Amino acid sequence: MNIDMIRAAAHRIQGHARVTPMLTSPFLDEIAGRRVLVKAECLQHTGSFKFRGGWSAVSAMEEATRKRGVIAFSSGNHAQGVAAAATAHGAPSVIIMPTNAPKLKIDNTRALGAEVVLYDRTGGESREEVGDKIANERGLTLIRPYDEPQVIAGQGTVGLEIATQAAELGVTSGDVIACCGGGGLTAGIALALEAEAPNMRARPAEPEGFDDTARSLATGSIQRNATETGSICDAIITPQPGDLTFPILQRLVGPGFVVSEDEVLQAMSLAFKRLKIVAEPGGACALAAALFHGDKIEGDAVVAVCTGGNVDASVFADALKRFP
Amino acid sequence: MNIDMIRAAAHRIQGHARVTPMLTSPFLDEIAGRRVLVKAECLQHTGSFKFRGGWSAVSAMEEATRKRGVIAFSSGNHAQGVAAAATAHGAPSVIIMPTNAPKLKIDNTRALGAEVVLYDRTGGESREEVGDKIANERGLTLIRPYDEPQVIAGQGTVGLEIATQAAELGVTSGDVIACCGGGGLTAGIALALEAEAPNMRARPAEPEGFDDTARSLATGSIQRNATETGSICDAIITPQPGDLTFPILQRLVGPGFVVSEDEVLQAMSLAFKRLKIVAEPGGACALAAALFHGDKIEGDAVVAVCTGGNVDASVFADALKRFP
Numbered sequence: 001m002n003i004d005m006i007r008a009a010a011h012r013i014q015g016h017a018r019v020t021p022m023l024t025s026p027f028l029d030e031i032a033g034r035r036v037l038v039k040a041e042c043l044q045h046t047g048s049f050k051f052r053g054g055w056s057a058v059s060a061m062e063e064a065t066r067k068r069g070v071i072a073f074s075s076g077n078h079a080q081g082v083a084a085a086a087t088a089h090g091a092p093s094v095i096i097m098p099t100n101a102p103k104l105k106i107d108n109t110r111a112l113g114a115e116v117v118l119y120d121r122t123g124g125e126s127r128e129e130v131g132d133k134i135a136n137e138r139g140l141t142l143i144r145p146y147d148e149p150q151v152i153a154g155q156g157t158v159g160l161e162i163a164t165q166a167a168e169l170g171v172t173s174g175d176v177i178a179c180c181g182g183g184g185l186t187a188g189i190a191l192a193l194e195a196e197a198p199n200m201r202a203r204p205a206e207p208e209g210f211d212d213t214a215r216s217l218a219t220g221s222i223q224r225n226a227t228e229t230g231s232i233c234d235a236i237i238t239p240q241p242g243d244l245t246f247p248i249l250q251r252l253v254g255p256g257f258v259v260s261e262d263e264v265l266q267a268m269s270l271a272f273k274r275l276k277i278v279a280e281p282g283g284a285c286a287l288a289a290a291l292f293h294g295d296k297i298e299g300d301a302v303v304a305v306c307t308g309g310n311v312d313a314s315v316f317a318d319a320l321k322r323f324p
Numbered sequence: 325m326n327i328d329m330i331r332a333a334a335h336r337i338q339g340h341a342r343v344t345p346m347l348t349s350p351f352l353d354e355i356a357g358r359r360v361l362v363k364a365e366c367l368q369h370t371g372s373f374k375f376r377g378g379w380s381a382v383s384a385m386e387e388a389t390r391k392r393g394v395i396a397f398s399s400g401n402h403a404q405g406v407a408a409a410a411t412a413h414g415a416p417s418v419i420i421m422p423t424n425a426p427k428l429k430i431d432n433t434r435a436l437g438a439e440v441v442l443y444d445r446t447g448g449e450s451r452e453e454v455g456d457k458i459a460n461e462r463g464l465t466l467i468r469p470y471d472e473p474q475v476i477a478g479q480g481t482v483g484l485e486i487a488t489q490a491a492e493l494g495v496t497s498g499d500v501i502a503c504c505g506g507g508g509l510t511a512g513i514a515l516a517l518e519a520e521a522p523n524m525r526a527r528p529a530e531p532e533g534f535d536d537t538a539r540s541l542a543t544g545s546i547q548r549n550a551t552e553t554g555s556i557c558d559a560i561i562t563p564q565p566g567d568l569t570f571p572i573l574q575r576l577v578g579p580g581f582v583v584s585e586d587e588v589l590q591a592m593s594l595a596f597k598r599l600k601i602v603a604e605p606g607g608a609c610a611l612a613a614a615l616f617h618g619d620k621i622e623g624d625a626v627v628a629v630c631t632g633g634n635v636d637a638s639v640f641a642d643a644l645k646r647f648p
Contacts, residue, residue, distance in 0.1 A: 020345070021342065027435065043599070272637065275367070313593070316596070316641075316644065317644050321638075
């Protein structure tokens with residue numbers, strides 16, 4: 001895993017993924033007490049940065065392998081990213097989703113061209129068993145959501161864009177906060193910044209109760225979450241940092257932020273009001289950290305990555321109502 | 325009023341206004357029955373394209389005149405655009421607003437550096453009297469919202485960007501729909517397209533009951549709206565097309581679209597769900613036309629300008645609830 005892989009991914013992605021804008025608002029600067037630059041990755045195709053990793057992985061495959069197809073396990077953003085990237089390459093994709101996944105996400109994944117295979121989480125079936133059987137029968141290649149070099153490389157292209165866009169706004173040092181699940185995005189950004197903006201440092205943001213990465217960084221060894229359910233930040237809840245991502249995080253990133261559910265909802269409302277973008281709860285953790293945890297940040301500017309916008313209308317409306 | 329003024333405005337604006345992204349979604353394409361490209365001008369500074377016109381006008385002034393300051397009449401987006409542009413140039417700005425304007429808009433305009441002068445709409449005071457008195461006393465220059473060449477030139481920079489961005493996506497012909505009030509944006513885009521994308525054509529979109537531009541184009545002479553109140557699309561309600569803008573519209577643009585309130589709210593909800601952007605009602609008219617009036621559009625692609633995102637949380641939440 002190195003910067004050359006990220007640069008190669010950037011080359012493959014060019015013209016396919018969007019160069020998402022870096023947004024700012026004097027009103028957010030005032031809340032944070034410093035300049036806040038928001039990388040609006042919710043405006044990416046399929047509504048999250050996951051499209052980059054999906055495209056990077058699918059485009060890196062050999063043609064004959066790709067033609068047989070890809071498979072992924074996901075109930076959310078990774079599913080849509082892989083499905084869209086595979087379809088655009090003319091490759092079949094199978095996404096294994098739980099039967100109780102939101103209908104909209106199942107419908108979207110199908111509409112993006114994937115074959116969705118449902119498994120019953122409560123029925124004793126393991127999704128790995130379901131997936132392995134199909135993958136072996138059809139010769140499909142598994143695309144993991146974060147512990148996969150070409151996926152990390154794709155997510156790292158966010159970091160390359162941040163280095164360029166922040167410099168255009170006069171910012172060449174400071175923290176770059178990323179909403180963090182398994183660490184693919186955070187690790188990719190960290191590697192990109194190491195090469196392109198050595199005075200900038202990636203830092204992960206996670207919701208309270210699901211701060212496996214922050215604790216792993218603090219203790220120096222991989223820590224697990226006690227549970228994987230019960231967070232509104234569903235998109236970034238993973239059991240623990242990845243085996244590939246954690247060593248990169250350990251070497252390069254600063255301490256993790258842990259934000260509350262109320263801070264996340266308030267950040268969503270402020271992103272609506274001040275930036276005119278839609279952030280999902282898991283995608284608003286970094287902005288919440290930038291706005292409400294300024295005491296743990298140094299310097300006169302901070303970058304926050306708004307990682308996704310795939311949120312149900314009712315959840316979004318509730319956030320606006322609670323924090324008008 | 326000509327293309328050279330727009331190009332000069334683009335030069336002055338560069339690095340100050342954002343080059344807003346052109347967004348797409350396969351789900352919107354399916355609804356429209358053709359490719360839909362959305363120019364997300366709600367992501368502009370101050371939340372609407374009005375920042376461009378404000379910047380263009382303020383930056384075109386002679387230094388001595390600018391130093392004395394500028395004045396504008398507006399309860400909304402033009403106020404914020406002019407205030408932000410003036411402050412960035414170190415020039416004082418006075419915005420005349422009605423006492424019953426939304427508190428948030430008054431607060432925002434003040435926070436952007438303007439002196440807000442309130443006048444009582446019901447108390448017999450004419451805003452022109454209030455404004456003229458202050459302007460004469462202090463030597464302020466009036467910046468009109470649309471019947472002002474340098475404002476039209478600034479709004480026209482949206483058209484230059486559309487020509488470039490659409491071509492990058494392979495679109496060089498078809499309709500470019502703009503939400504239309506006094507016609508400054510539509511006229512500016514029309515002039516830009518005439519020069520840079522001669523096979524593309526601007527068309528205005530307005531809400532039902534406030535279709536002065538559509539009727540003026542159809543009859544060949546300036547028509548007035550019966551009333552100026554009672555529309556959710558408050559940002560684009562004007563008495564009639566401008567004296568400067570109408571001749572440009574008449575020469576260059578196609579027939580106007582007239583959209584219903586329900587179509588506007590549904591377009592706002594779809595922009596939320598599929599593009600992850602916040603559109604205000606007046607800013608969603610063009611997208612509503614592109615999605616729901618396809619029978620009046622030719623060709624396999626259409627561009628819709630989402631002109632602004634300054635909408636109250638309660639109005640936005642209602643749109644999501646009504647059209648989930």
